[in-house]
Amino acid sequence: MKRLLYIIALIITITACSDTDGFFSVFHSKAGKTQVSPFLSLKKAMKYIKDNEQELRFLQSRDLSPSDLKYGLARKSYYKGQLLIEIPVVKGMITTGNPLDNLDGRSLRTSVCVLFDKYGDIQTIECIERLPTKEYFDKHGNSLFYDDFYGEMLIYDKSDNIIADVDFGKAITRLSTDDEVADTDTAIMLPEVVVPGHKPDNSSPITPDDSDLGNSDDNVNDSDMSTPACSYCNYSPLPVSPETNDYYCPNCGHDYSGSMGSISSGSRGGGSGSSSYHKIHTATSYLTSHAHPTYNPKTCGYCARAVRLALEQMGINTSDHPLYAKNYGPYLLKWGFSEIPKTGYTAKEGDIRVFQNYPGGSQAGHIDMYNGKNWVSDFIEHKSYPGKGYRNNNYKIYRR
Amino acid sequence: MISTKNRAILSLVTALSVFIAISNSSAESIFTENKDENKNKIMQFYVNYEKALIQENYLRYCEMCDSLMNIYCTQELCNIMKDDRVNGIGYDFMTNDYWMDDLSLKTLCVTAQESYYIVSYQVIVETPQGKVLTNVKLQVEMGDGKICRVAPVGKKAAYE
Numbered sequence: 001m002k003r004l005l006y007i008i009a010l011i012i013t014i015t016a017c018s019d020t021d022g023f024f025s026v027f028h029s030k031a032g033k034t035q036v037s038p039f040l041s042l043k044k045a046m047k048y049i050k051d052n053e054q055e056l057r058f059l060q061s062r063d064l065s066p067s068d069l070k071y072g073l074a075r076k077s078y079y080k081g082q083l084l085i086e087i088p089v090v091k092g093m094i095t096t097g098n099p100l101d102n103l104d105g106r107s108l109r110t111s112v113c114v115l116f117d118k119y120g121d122i123q124t125i126e127c128i129e130r131l132p133t134k135e136y137f138d139k140h141g142n143s144l145f146y147d148d149f150y151g152e153m154l155i156y157d158k159s160d161n162i163i164a165d166v167d168f169g170k171a172i173t174r175l176s177t178d179d180e181v182a183d184t185d186t187a188i189m190l191p192e193v194v195v196p197g198h199k200p201d202n203s204s205p206i207t208p209d210d211s212d213l214g215n216s217d218d219n220v221n222d223s224d225m226s227t228p229a230c231s232y233c234n235y236s237p238l239p240v241s242p243e244t245n246d247y248y249c250p251n252c253g254h255d256y257s258g259s260m261g262s263i264s265s266g267s268r269g270g271g272s273g274s275s276s277y278h279k280i281h282t283a284t285s286y287l288t289s290h291a292h293p294t295y296n297p298k299t300c301g302y303c304a305r306a307v308r309l310a311l312e313q314m315g316i317n318t319s320d321h322p323l324y325a326k327n328y329g330p331y332l333l334k335w336g337f338s339e340i341p342k343t344g345y346t347a348k349e350g351d352i353r354v355f356q357n358y359p360g361g362s363q364a365g366h367i368d369m370y371n372g373k374n375w376v377s378d379f380i381e382h383k384s385y386p387g388k389g390y391r392n393n394n395y396k397i398y399r400r
Numbered sequence: 401m402i403s404t405k406n407r408a409i410l411s412l413v414t415a416l417s418v419f420i421a422i423s424n425s426s427a428e429s430i431f432t433e434n435k436d437e438n439k440n441k442i443m444q445f446y447v448n449y450e451k452a453l454i455q456e457n458y459l460r461y462c463e464m465c466d467s468l469m470n471i472y473c474t475q476e477l478c479n480i481m482k483d484d485r486v487n488g489i490g491y492d493f494m495t496n497d498y499w500m501d502d503l504s505l506k507t508l509c510v511t512a513q514e515s516y517y518i519v520s521y522q523v524i525v526e527t528p529q530g531k532v533l534t535n536v537k538l539q540v541e542m543g544d545g546k547i548c549r550v551a552p553v554g555k556k557a558a559y560e
Contacts, residue, residue: 067535295497297480297488297559347528360459361490374528384526387490388499389458 037120038076042085045114046071048122056125064089069112082123083116276400280350283310284371292379303377304328307352307367311335314400326365329354329396337398345397347375355386355395366390435512438542442517443510445472445547450500450508453492469494474548480559493559496552498523498536516541518553 050066053059059066069087077084088111117123287310292299304325308318316335322328332352333339340351349372357365366386368377375381385391445468452464462485469478477493484491491497504521511518519538524531541549551557 295489295491295558297484297491301488358458360462360485362485362487366489370528382527383497384528387488387497388453388461388492389485389490392456392458 038083038085041083041114041116041120042071042074042087044116044120045085045087045122045125048114049112049125082118083120085114085116087112087114279314280400283313284349284369284376286310286313287369287376288371288374288380290378291376294382295379300377300379303367304364306376306378307369310369324364325367326354326356328352328367329398332398332400335400337400340397340399342397348399350400352398353395354398355390355393358389358393361387361389438545439510439512439517441472441545442519442540442542442547443508446500446508446510446519446521447505449494450502450505453495453500454502472547474543474546477548477550484559491558493557494547494550495523495536496538496550496558498525498534503533504536510540 046066046069049056049069053066068089070089071087074085074087077086113124113126114122115124115126287306290306290309304322307325307328308321312318322331329339332354337352347370349370351370353366353368353370353375355366357363366377368375368381368386370376375384375386377386448468449465452461452468455461455464466478466482469481473494481493484493492499500521501523504523507520507522509520511520517540519536519540521536523534523536525534537553539549539551539553540547543549549557551560
């Protein structure tokens with residue numbers, strides 16, 4: 001009898017010491033099959049994404065980590081009667097909700113959509129790219145609160161003023177609101193990830209056509225498209241403005257003169273191949289695709305050459321190019337660029353900055369070009385300035 | 401009944417276990433002491449490094465940075481920094497070029513891992529899209545009591 005009691009005690013001890021998920025997880029999963037709660041589903045999605053980071057290729061290909069998924073701004077929707085949770089992706093954290101200060105729409109480009117089956121199990125996970133509309137910001141009173149789903153956090157600036165309040169309560173409210181679904185205008189679907197071991201009831205993937213998420217029917221990977229489409233609202237075909245001889249979007253009003261944005265992939269096949277937009281976009285694409293993803297002193301140090309080769313993509317003959325990056329200013333003026341004042345400056349795709357050298361720094365100076373998202377030279381610069389020495393240094397901006 | 405021979409073996413095994421336990425705990429305490437010392441050094445370095453980084457005058461920054469690195473970092477790391485200032489873009493390898501600000505000091509945290517240390521802090525980074533609050537996590541390694549390697553966690557250092 002004593003031995004039996006001892007064995008029972010031993011089993012209880014081993015169970016207690018092992019992973020506490022044991023009995024409870026079974027209970028939860030059974031409970032989950034009877035009731036699909038958005039809150040529990042979001043928790044499930046969070047856990048799944050965290051546990052399967054390596055399998056979700058869209059995370060690696062975009063250098064994202066699970067912490068870049070802002071669960072606090074997750075919204076629920078339904079696709080063919082199935083629960084769909086959309087989780088915005090933001091690298092780092094946003095300091096304030098004022099879009100005039102630091103949100104220009106690019107922050108919410110990417111979302112991860114998790115589709116649940118009728119039993120509450122994850123069916124597919126997809127990554128989509130989209131842009132918010134002005135209505136989005138209006139609807140949220142220009143306030144955006146990013147953080148993981150739990151807790152409240154105050155963020156302070158240098159002067160100890162509160163610049164952001166990440167609010168748990170607001171996240172919950174937003175999650176349980178059904179109508180906040182279709183306030184973004186563009187959805188570009190990337191390849192789906194079917195959760196291993198799941199046998200979906202409905203094998204058809206979500207498409208922008210029939211999901212609640214957007215009204216686009218253009219896929220960015222469709223290389224056969226020959227009609228130019230707006231990269232902001234996917235309106236197609238884009239007409240050419242008789243005034244600027246460049247594309248403009250009559251739907252969202254986006255103007256491609258000066259090439260602020262990027263036209264969907266099919267636009268290159270359009271008839272206006274010689275337009276300034278195309279030349280600039282070709283140059284920035286070339287520069288970005290040849291740049292190192294981050295700085296490395298062993299492989300970088302050829303900023304002038306990188307930008308010069310990009311200029312050649314614009315049809316500029318650079319045979320008489322200057323040696324040093326710092327000397328490119330007059331050269332650019334010769335090729336039709338003009339200097340842009342720095343006051344009130346907003347970067348546009350194709351803009352070029354020429355930095356002079358500074359005491360204690362490289363003699364060559366520096367040069368880089370804006371690709372619509374980052375400044376790029378022979379590496380992609382992830383901040384506004386290439387190095388500390390160039391921050392307060394004398395530089396000029398040129399635009400063609 | 402336990403025989404004399406068995407008793408002797410039992411005593412020997414007990415003595416050996418006690419010896420191993422004592423030696424293990426003392427080794428562990430030396431190791432912990434080392435870790436605490438290194439953690440303090442790293443913390444001191446980054447607290448002072450922030451003061452250098454917020455200098456508006458670039459030459460003053462270089463001066464402060466060099467003098468700090470000479471104390472806390474290996475010669476190799478000092479040379480890499482100096483070399484990139486003259487021949488490169490002046491990349492800040494000690495923070496993976498995120499730099500630091502006052503907010504970083506408030507959020508600075510050093511934790512010891514098995515063979516390295518994690519330095520984490522928040523910093524407001526200026527990007528073309530605006531100011532972004534960024535969580536920085538660095539993997540700092542020590543060699544001979546000095547910082548010998550700084551890299552993003554689980555990744556190569558920018559100079560490697």
